[in-house]
Amino acid sequence: MSSLTENIPQSLQREKMSDEGFITSLVVIVAVALFLLASLLVPNFFQWQNVVNLVTNNWAVISLGIFVSFLLVSGNFDLSVGGIVALSGVLSVWFAQSPDGANALSSGLGMPYPLAILCALIGALAIGAMNALFVVRLGIPSIIVTLGTMMVARGIAQVITQGSQRNTNLPNEFGFLGNLTMFGTSVKLPVVLMLLLFLVAVFVERKMVFGRITYWIGANPEAATLSGINRSWHITKLYLFSAAVAGMVGILLASEFKSGFSNRGTLMEFDALVIALLGGIAITGGFGSVIGMFFGAIILAVVTSAATGMVLSPDWQFILKAIAVFLAIVTQTWAVARRNR
Template sequence: MSQLSLQEKQKDHALLQIGAGIKQFVRDNMGILIGFLVLCIIISIVNSSFLTANNLLNVLRQTSTNLYLALAMTMIIILGGIDLSVGSVMAVVGVVTSSLVALFGAPVLVAVAAGLAVGVLFGALNGYVVATTVIPPFIVTLATMNIARGAAYVLTDGKPIRVMSDSFNFIGSGYIGGVLPTPVLYLVILLIICYLIMNKTKLGRYMYAVGGNAEAAKFSGINIKRIKLFAYTFSGLMAGVAGIVLASRMFSGQPTAGNGAELDAIAAVVLGGTSMTGGYGRIGGTVIGALIIGVLSNGLNLMGVSSFWQYIVKGIVILVAVYADVIKRKRG
């Protein structure tokens, strides 16, 4: 009886912790949550097909690629850095993976591992240079952005590489149980990993400390170089995942893939309330920010709005959201 009572108390305690976490999440992101709900309501009124199960799954599938990048970008921006290379790394990883499968007949697992290794190498290069030199992260990642994009064009001679492997195409276009898109499954796993890193480990606390005050963190004994190296390497890994999933969805490795993806990732992070000056940000906010961008794009497509105008609308929404966040923080 006592053992059963103890188990019940532990269960109640766990439920209380989950409830407290949800309340804290809503409290921290109240403004952006309201904006997200209003956006969904407006789009659903204008076009009733928005709330269909197929369309919502499609939004999640499309948003997942941006969120892979945005999760790692959140860590980097919390550190006070930036990574402009992720879109180009997506392209070169997709090209390498597709080439190995389509042109060299490599097993899919081998090709995926090689592609992820390429992403990690680019991320580690960014992290090493940022951590060991005084070159600003903007310049470092701008350089690697051009290197990666150039490599993608060189490897393909500017032409897409078609992949006819069903097992490879399942990575980004398949369904689990006939219902859940595979990219969404990867996203759930990565969300859990990133949440645990940022909220339950010393590494996450060190990131906030370094972003808030690098000098104080250094005198506290935190290895700043190691923290930066991890964040940028992780960003390269996430770009690799996004590149492989995108190549699988398009059934080809394309040197133009991921064009502008870094801007969407940064926009999701900023919309989610992460400070561009470093030291503050939440994974949950980034998720909402990415969903806003995904829902906005989907809604504009359903309404038949030209893609040219979509760029303008997205820019205005991002500008207004960031300005509102700045005002809120000043008042706070």
Template sequence: MNTSDAAGLADTRAAKRKFKSEMSMAFVLVGIALIFEVLGWIFVGTSFLGNDQRLSIIILQVSVTGILAVGVTHVIITGGIDLASGSVVGLSAMVAASLAQGSADVRALYPGLTDLFPLWPIMAGLLVGLITGWISGFLIAKTGIPPFIATLGMMVCARGAAKWYTLGQPIGLLTPQFTWIGKSYLILGFPVPLPVLIFLGVAIISHIALGYTRYGKYTYAIGSNPQAARVSGIDIGSHLIKVYIVAGVLSGLAGVVTAARAASAQPTMGTAYELDAIAAAVIGGTSLAGGSGRITGTLIGTIILGVITSGFTFLKIGSYYQEIIKGAIIVLAVVIDQYRRSRQARGS
């Protein structure tokens, strides 16, 4: 067997392992949903899965978390972390909403910029995400600051900027042309929220980018072995900036969608969203050690997190307990990842 055949066989085996892992997560998702179904009949006396409105709410709720989780997956694959995504959601939502106000609002932040074409507030929100992502990536790539510290600082700065932007005041009376982004529309007779379609579109594009482009190959190479990636000619610093820009733009997009859904914006929007995004990525099989992870896994992980959150609410479990259990799930997912990696290391 020549070298190319051996490499092809290794790739095939790796693809099969990833497929089996994702199928296992899909079975876990089904199992969790069935558990809540049984508990619903026992403790609540009604069905968890039989309520179309509840299922629609689950899908809608996971859309924003899913958009963030996709961006976070890019970052974690490189061996980094992004703690700023939730705060960037709040800042981008405030900026986008300030440019999406109608002329009927006598307290519009920019009276001369009311009733703008919705493309402009959308672009403004994305630009906020791009700038914050570039700053985080630049700090990490050019100064050597650990990603945890760089994005932690950005998290605090972005939240402070969101509060300073209107001195803590909310922004309302957004134009219908802008808020249509957060509404549902009939597709084949079924109401489908547009944020869900945006999330799926982002996931598909990211899946292609990570799996079939040079960008994806460089991203995995940096996370797997930075030294080897540098020796092979990859400009690690430049690529890391690109990765954090992608994550930042997706955070900006999530902020725009959040503002459109609520038809308003508040400085506290997106609080702790970064934790849900990281949890979804880790539950979906993305390794915090870097070099491993797939968007399809993140998609399943996002839905699992949404089902768990909705199930707890359905069973009337308090929010404090939900946070405790969610934290335990994150730790358990990391422990399982460490165990899986140690087994692979022994096997090799």
């Protein structure tokens, strides 16, 4: 596989990496500028704990954004992650609930908790495999496929919860993973796992052949295929990884709140896409970085947090998100075009 990357024109690699660095720097500057602006407009916003909260409170969306970003770089979408979050969380509760509950919503399959987690992850991977089947094998546009599988996953969750939630008759250890704090601090395990996943993703993106191939597939899929890259298998793995991460997020959220809720993860798929676009990842594929996505998440968190501090309604917050994405795409496109001239 390493020989495949040798066929990539070095000038193309240098230009892409150079532009990525430029856009990432631009995203970081915007994130810092927005934070300072929010500090002027919102009382008590300029605090270290608030900076920490911007990351810790958004661990789920950042985790989802990692492989949503990889897929976007490869030229594909994954809008199914929000539905997978709901499905995996509901499945983990249903599988772990004791079968002798007083009613249907308090009765489950009575699996040991580790087995319940494993089976819930298998359910998440099944949605990822479905995405790969329709996108890779049948050639259906990924935005259509993943929108459909998102609704399928959430629909199954709604059937299992009867449109409500399951939160009773659970084993004592069910809430352990989602509420475990690390290193004697208030930082929970899900946040640490998100940071580890982010660091691994950066390493894969920058140093491993897998990351380079992902960029090449997005930049020129035909050339990648002609060079001997198994594009179908690579995209399949990306969808499976994305589904696995979404499943993990759903299980941890279910553990944190000790409930399986069919509406959990609603709009998370769009937030994950938004932070990727805010971070400079090209919607057409072949360009962007996970680091940019991370700071895109910071931008979105600052906008949302500042809007909440200014007591703006959720409707206005949604409009601000839309404006932020539009300005980000226009600014990044203009900046790269001007720089290349």
